[in-house]
Amino acid sequence: MELLARNPEIFLLVTLNYLLVAVALIHLIFKSDYPVGSRLIWMAILWLVPALGIAAYWLVWYRREGRL
Secondary structure, three states, X not given: OHHHHHOHHHHHHHHHHHHHHHHHHHHHHHOOOOXXXXXXXXXXXXXXXXXXXXXXXXXXXXXXXXXX
């Protein structure tokens, strides 16, 4: 918890990132109609690419649904 004491902003940003990743993963698993291979690729992107992975996932999803 030394990171929280020294840099609370960084701790909150990292926590927010992982919460958003968890929400995106739940959506990916239960709500999407991607094939298994695509789901695995998106899971890797969401965990390995910090904030850009989340933005890319939702952008692609909204385009695929025709909302953008």
